[in-house]
Amino acid sequence: MVDLRPAEVRSVLKKEIEGYQGKVGVESVGTVLQVGDGVARIYGLDNCQMSELLDFGNGVYGIALNLEEDSVGAVLLGSDEGIREGDTVRSTGRVISVPVGEALVGRVVDSLGRPIDGRGPVDLKDYMPIEGRAANVVEREPVKQPVQTGIKAVDAMIPIGRGQRELIIGDRQTGKTALIVDTFISQKNTGGGDPKNPDQVICVYVAVGQKQSTIKDVVVKLQENGALPYTIVVSAPAGAEASMQYIAPYAGVTMAEYFAFRGRHVVIAYDDLYKHALAYRQMSLLLRRPPGREAFPGDVFNLHSRLLERACKLSKRAHEFNPKQYKAGGGSITALPVVETQEGDVSAYIPTNVISITDGQIFLEADLFYSGVRPAVNVGISVSRVGGSAQVPVMKKVAGTIKLDLAQYRELAAFAQFGSDLDKATQRQLTRGERLVELLKQGQYRPVAVGEQIVTIYAGSTMGAFDDLPKSAVRGFEEHLLQVARTKYAELLKKLPTEKKLTEELEAQIKVCVEDAKKSFSSK
Amino acid sequence: MLAPVVSKRYAEALFAAAQDARLVTEVESDLMALATGVREPAIAAALRNPTLDAKTQKATVLGAVDARLRTNLVRNVIALAIDRRRAEMLFSLADAYHRLALESRGEAEGVVESAKALSEAEMRDIEATLSKATGKRVRLQAHVRPELLGGLRATVGSLRYDSTAKTRLAELREKLLSARIEG
Numbered sequence: 001m002v003d004l005r006p007a008e009v010r011s012v013l014k015k016e017i018e019g020y021q022g023k024v025g026v027e028s029v030g031t032v033l034q035v036g037d038g039v040a041r042i043y044g045l046d047n048c049q050m051s052e053l054l055d056f057g058n059g060v061y062g063i064a065l066n067l068e069e070d071s072v073g074a075v076l077l078g079s080d081e082g083i084r085e086g087d088t089v090r091s092t093g094r095v096i097s098v099p100v101g102e103a104l105v106g107r108v109v110d111s112l113g114r115p116i117d118g119r120g121p122v123d124l125k126d127y128m129p130i131e132g133r134a135a136n137v138v139e140r141e142p143v144k145q146p147v148q149t150g151i152k153a154v155d156a157m158i159p160i161g162r163g164q165r166e167l168i169i170g171d172r173q174t175g176k177t178a179l180i181v182d183t184f185i186s187q188k189n190t191g192g193g194d195p196k197n198p199d200q201v202i203c204v205y206v207a208v209g210q211k212q213s214t215i216k217d218v219v220v221k222l223q224e225n226g227a228l229p230y231t232i233v234v235s236a237p238a239g240a241e242a243s244m245q246y247i248a249p250y251a252g253v254t255m256a257e258y259f260a261f262r263g264r265h266v267v268i269a270y271d272d273l274y275k276h277a278l279a280y281r282q283m284s285l286l287l288r289r290p291p292g293r294e295a296f297p298g299d300v301f302n303l304h305s306r307l308l309e310r311a312c313k314l315s316k317r318a319h320e321f322n323p324k325q326y327k328a329g330g331g332s333i334t335a336l337p338v339v340e341t342q343e344g345d346v347s348a349y350i351p352t353n354v355i356s357i358t359d360g361q362i363f364l365e366a367d368l369f370y371s372g373v374r375p376a377v378n379v380g381i382s383v384s385r386v387g388g389s390a391q392v393p394v395m396k397k398v399a400g401t402i403k404l405d406l407a408q409y410r411e412l413a414a415f416a417q418f419g420s421d422l423d424k425a426t427q428r429q430l431t432r433g434e435r436l437v438e439l440l441k442q443g444q445y446r447p448v449a450v451g452e453q454i455v456t457i458y459a460g461s462t463m464g465a466f467d468d469l470p471k472s473a474v475r476g477f478e479e480h481l482l483q484v485a486r487t488k489y490a491e492l493l494k495k496l497p498t499e500k501k502l503t504e505e506l507e508a509q510i511k512v513c514v515e516d517a518k519k520s521f522s523s524k
Numbered sequence: 525m526l527a528p529v530v531s532k533r534y535a536e537a538l539f540a541a542a543q544d545a546r547l548v549t550e551v552e553s554d555l556m557a558l559a560t561g562v563r564e565p566a567i568a569a570a571l572r573n574p575t576l577d578a579k580t581q582k583a584t585v586l587g588a589v590d591a592r593l594r595t596n597l598v599r600n601v602i603a604l605a606i607d608r609r610r611a612e613m614l615f616s617l618a619d620a621y622h623r624l625a626l627e628s629r630g631e632a633e634g635v636v637e638s639a640k641a642l643s644e645a646e647m648r649d650i651e652a653t654l655s656k657a658t659g660k661r662v663r664l665q666a667h668v669r670p671e672l673l674g675g676l677r678a679t680v681g682s683l684r685y686d687s688t689a690k691t692r693l694a695e696l697r698e699k700l701l702s703a704r705i706e707g
Binding site: 008013024025026027029044045046047069070090 | 528529532679681682683684685686687691696699700
């Protein structure tokens with residue numbers, strides 16, 4: 001365990017010798033009255049602050065959460081083994097903080113920022129308290145830049161903007177984590193995957209109460225797809241203490257703020273907040289705070305709202321308003337909280353809370369998932385309340401028709417199940433709808449760039465280029481179309497995301513591209 | 525768990541009553557007598573025995589300590605506590621009252637621990653220094669603890685002044701374990 005180097009030992013001892021004279025430590029101390037289940041009750045600690053870090057000795061720390069008349073209630077950030085009644089507890093005078101900085105990027109750390117990926121220590125000197133102040137009204141600006149998830153269904157119909165809070169909600173095994181991983185992989189397009197590039201979006205994945213194996217899976221997938229170099233993974237697995245699970249999202253957003261406050265863009269995913277609420281409930285009940293609905297404490301709403309309030313789109317001039325906090329303006333934190341539902345029940349306590357806090361939600365449905373629609377996004381009830389203004393203009397125009405087409409299809413599909421005699425127009429709607437549903441299916445870890453998304457959706461919806469193909473050929477033609485576009489119309493693909501408007505000229509160019517592909521596809 | 529909170533309430537009321545009657549020190553010494561009284565196993569058992577009625581309990585406690593009580597206030601507190609089924613609180617009442625009395629006199633009690641016995645002059649010196657630091661007249665109790673190796677450690681309330689060799693060595697150990705090459 002101990003790996004001492006003579007040079008370090010010498011320098012530490014030298015400092016010690018130089019500063020030996022007259023050193024008297026003054027500290028506030030208390031005595032452990034009771035310890036167990038990860039919480040401790042302490043007598044003394046007169047001047048203890050809220051959420052102050054307490055030193056229990058032997059490298060075990062705790063957070064003071066209940067300041068009572070004659071005792072302090074604290075949760076332990078580690079094992080309570082070896083702590084006994086009557087032990088001395090020292091207050092540190094620091095509120096709980098985590099290390100922040102560039103060196104964290106590409107690493108897997110625990111809730112306290114300690115590396116757990118076996119790749120050596122993280123060399124950081126800056127610490128920030130995990131409970132921070134959310135940006136106020138003047139420091140913010142409206143959401144206006146897009147986050148490209150690379151998922152056609154999301155980018156076209158439920159667009160997410162930088163600084164938005166978009167909930168990802170669904171039953172277990174419906175692809176919630178997969179959606180996040182895809183989004184992270186897609187961020188490589190922003191800066192080539194180089195975290196030093198100021199355009200590169202930094203990703204933070206906070207795993208709360210997840211299985212270690214799942215977390216490992218995510219890390220491996222991110223690594224395989226080249227997304228790990230610009231990602232921070234904060235891991236508080238199911239086996240970690242409730243206190244570690246409780247602070248993990250706050251630790252993650254604090255690490256994200258370091259970048260956002262320097263003008264960078266960050267996407268942070270909390271996977272998942274239901275388990276976070278469970279960890280907080282455990283802590284609260286053990287600290288004898290009064291239980292409320294479903295035994296959650298009264299402040300479980302605030303628990304999540306204060307976390308998600310820290311998502312922000314900062315004004316270009318944020319650093320002029322508050323130079324102490326912001327080093328540069330224009331940064332953003334996009335929050336993607338995940339909530340797991342039980343049997344699709346979105347009206348449970350925690351899901352409704354988080355739905356009301358966020359700026360929209362992406363519903364993932366088990367039925368869709370098992371019928372082969374993946375990503376299993378239910379576009380009918382998924383919404384994005386602010387993302388529309390951040391969407392790429394051309395995409396916005398093109399996606400308008402697909403939304404309408406799909407809505408009509410859903411309505412007709414319900415009827416069509418009963419009768420067989422359908423008129424031409426209805427049949428056309430149904431074919432179109434079926435083709436579009438097929439078109440929105442997408443393989444995992446294969447994000448599609450915006451330009452390519454625009455071309456396929458324009459072909460499928462406005463042009464109806466898929467309508468005369470059998471359903472089984474839709475995927476094949478889509479691939480072929482993208483192949484053609486990439487090789488012969490690369491210029492167009494590059495231009496589409498930056499154009500301010502879908503001009504007739506632009507439309508004509510897309511049409512040429514699609515027809516070209518169609519010709520070569522049918523001759524194959 | 526609740527006993528200290530309850531005894532603090534009773535102590536505050538008793539202290540206010542004692543101040544009105546100008547009997548603060550008398551009540552304090554009465555409470556000391558009560559504290560030694562209830563520490564006797566027979567009396568403690570009687571107070572904690574739920575099958576005894578209030579009259580018997582009062583008779584038992586007063587029988588043991590009445591001769592040593594100088595004020596009626598403490599007799600009343602005993603009766604009141606037993607009537608209200610708060611007899612448990614009598615065990616910690618003296619401590620709670622003592623803290624209040626100290627506070628009102630601007631005094632504080634503390635402990636000083638050292639590896640070797642301290643001389644009278646050293647004790648007075650430390651007391652004076654701590655009095656200055658805390659703004660209260662500090663009275664210290666001295667303990668000798670050889671395991672501290674050297675230096676001394678003084679605790680007043682929840683404030684601790686520590687210059688012991690043991691702590692210094694522990695800190696040095698931490699530093700060495702977390703040392704890293706800089707630059």
